[in-house]
Amino acid sequence: MRVASTSLLLIATWPVAAVEPLVPERVQGEVQVQSLALEPTSFAPEGLRATVYLPPDYAASQRRHPVLYLNDGQDRDAVGLQTTLQRLIGEGAIRAPIVVAIDMPRDRMGAYGLSDRKAGRSLIAQTKYGPVGTHAHAYSEWVAHTLVPAIDARYRTRTTPDARAILGWSLGGLNAFNLGWQYPEVFGRAGAFSPSFWLSGEHGDADAVQRTRLAQRMIDRSEPRNGARWFFAVGTDEETDDRDGDGVNDAIDDTRDLIDGWNTGKPYALKGLRQSNYSINADHARRATRADVALYVLPGGRHEQASWAQMLPQFLQWAYAVHAPALQATGRVESYQDVPSAHVPARNVDVWLPPGYAEHPQRRYPVLYMHDGQNLFDPALSYTGIDWDVDGAMTRLIGEGKVREAIVVAISNTPLRGREYMPAKAVPVQARSQLLSDEYLRFVVEELKPAIDAAYRTRPGRADTFVMGASMGGLISAYAMSEYPQVFGGAGCVSTHWPANDGAVIDYLASHLPDRRTHRFYFDHGTATLDASYPPYQKRMDEVLERAGWRRGRDFVSREFPGAEHNERAWHDRVDVPLRFLLGR
Numbered sequence: 001m002r003v004a005s006t007s008l009l010l011i012a013t014w015p016v017a018a019v020e021p022l023v024p025e026r027v028q029g030e031v032q033v034q035s036l037a038l039e040p041t042s043f044a045p046e047g048l049r050a051t052v053y054l055p056p057d058y059a060a061s062q063r064r065h066p067v068l069y070l071n072d073g074q075d076r077d078a079v080g081l082q083t084t085l086q087r088l089i090g091e092g093a094i095r096a097p098i099v100v101a102i103d104m105p106r107d108r109m110g111a112y113g114l115s116d117r118k119a120g121r122s123l124i125a126q127t128k129y130g131p132v133g134t135h136a137h138a139y140s141e142w143v144a145h146t147l148v149p150a151i152d153a154r155y156r157t158r159t160t161p162d163a164r165a166i167l168g169w170s171l172g173g174l175n176a177f178n179l180g181w182q183y184p185e186v187f188g189r190a191g192a193f194s195p196s197f198w199l200s201g202e203h204g205d206a207d208a209v210q211r212t213r214l215a216q217r218m219i220d221r222s223e224p225r226n227g228a229r230w231f232f233a234v235g236t237d238e239e240t241d242d243r244d245g246d247g248v249n250d251a252i253d254d255t256r257d258l259i260d261g262w263n264t265g266k267p268y269a270l271k272g273l274r275q276s277n278y279s280i281n282a283d284h285a286r287r288a289t290r291a292d293v294a295l296y297v298l299p300g301g302r303h304e305q306a307s308w309a310q311m312l313p314q315f316l317q318w319a320y321a322v323h324a325p326a327l328q329a330t331g332r333v334e335s336y337q338d339v340p341s342a343h344v345p346a347r348n349v350d351v352w353l354p355p356g357y358a359e360h361p362q363r364r365y366p367v368l369y370m371h372d373g374q375n376l377f378d379p380a381l382s383y384t385g386i387d388w389d390v391d392g393a394m395t396r397l398i399g400e401g402k403v404r405e406a407i408v409v410a411i412s413n414t415p416l417r418g419r420e421y422m423p424a425k426a427v428p429v430q431a432r433s434q435l436l437s438d439e440y441l442r443f444v445v446e447e448l449k450p451a452i453d454a455a456y457r458t459r460p461g462r463a464d465t466f467v468m469g470a471s472m473g474g475l476i477s478a479y480a481m482s483e484y485p486q487v488f489g490g491a492g493c494v495s496t497h498w499p500a501n502d503g504a505v506i507d508y509l510a511s512h513l514p515d516r517r518t519h520r521f522y523f524d525h526g527t528a529t530l531d532a533s534y535p536p537y538q539k540r541m542d543e544v545l546e547r548a549g550w551r552r553g554r555d556f557v558s559r560e561f562p563g564a565e566h567n568e569r570a571w572h573d574r575v576d577v578p579l580r581f582l583l584g585r
Helices: 005-009 081-090 136-154 171-182 206-211 214-220 250-260 305-320 390-399 417-421 429-434 437-455 472-483 500-510 529-533 535-547 568-574 576-583
Strands: 032-038 048-054 067-070 098-102 114-116 121-123 125-127 130-132 164-169 189-193 229-235 293-298 332-339 347-353 367-370 407-411 465-470 490-494 520-526 556-561
Touching (some): 048 081, 081 098, 098 136, 114 136, 114 214, 121 136, 136 171, 164 171, 164 305, 171 189, 171 214, 214 250, 229 250, 229 305, 250 293, 293 305, 367 576, 390 407, 390 576, 407 437, 417 437, 417 472, 437 472, 465 472, 465 576, 472 490, 472 500, 472 520, 500 535, 520 529, 520 535, 529 535, 535 556, 568 576
Parallel strands (some): 164 189, 189 229, 229 293, 367 407, 367 465, 465 490, 490 520
Antiparallel strands (some): 048 098, 114 121, 125 130, 332 347, 347 407
């Protein structure tokens, strides 16, 4: 394949794949390898080469795949790329990606550096080895705006940022970080092994180097990349230099400073990813978590290919694992990482199973689908540090005989939460193009629910399928039952954010209510913080239902909780109420 600049305009169309299982079938066979010749560019007039690795079942299926782009692709054999991919895919440990390994340009030091995309220029570092990054802007633009579209046109790729990752090592790792930071709409994941974060703008003394490190200043001077995730790996024996005299080599120090910030609270401080509100896992080697940033320190690791080969499976499992890191929750939770969709970005899904699930292999269970899933089971993941404790509430209520044993499916949100949860058909036609709620519900109904029904012993009918959420999650829950009355028999709408578009969703529901004989609504709100604006809107909604013949207390409930605020603490405190209404015996 020869990739010209016009390839940016190519568009590929493929049949929509069948529903993908939560756990892909284990695929035996060889990873397929293709070699691509790429057109000359301003930074590589001799042209470039890339090697593409396709999953073993690529030709036999219509499934779309995430894509990993790899700098220094000429090192592919030395780091064991093909054998590692084949092993992890064969074990069923990862969702098989397409990998595009890009051989280094002849001027590697010129291409692999940092850039200022907004200013349209490279950030050049002068070093004793010569200038680094003279062509970094041109190279980064080429990868993001020429190569990626060409690969998307040729192969069955998933094209949302969460499905694209960029990886590199040494200077290639520095540039991978740059691509992730400067092009967040292209790459939602970035990995950097032994990254060259030591490059600086000044060289007068150790302190000058510390405060002018280019990658650190890039973070310090720009806004966070919402939704991005980062994996850094570094060895304990990368080097012996220790410019700040703290007993830790500079390779580890530079990486930790970029993550945690440097000189925090003092003059010349530079913020890191932590100060940009990213969650941090500082010891990925000990335990994988769902943090936005993972640091993997390899004991004895050196600045060489053999160490990067040891880091590679850690990165691939971080980026493409089938199962998400476990939650701290009451009972049994089965967790799935980045469940793919043909309609919206992938997201984590956690499935809580009732206490008797394993002991009663013939029993089938109703299912409650809940939005904002990361806030439901584990306080370490919750937006406010307080979770709803749905797992604890369900365990207690089942034990007391107050609710049916049921499966709870927690669907994590994404950075597109507002666009996914705002009911599209409730806004003027000209404003709908930015909303993704119809696509999100197609994911839930057409992809996730069939996958859940196939993997678990569910009662799949409408009378046993419920949906629930809070705030905007309340809006999408009401909309879901309105749009899919054949699927959902009950909706729990907690602190529903009716003021969106001044109650437009109420007006839409007034003419799109499901049949009251087969459906039930739960509504509630507090009276403090944001919830203080909800009572007049909820009254409007209640009147809509009553005019349509819905009976209060039977077909629908509308509760007010005086003093309750708009937050997870309040929803935690009253979660029993909607659970008992929807799942009560």
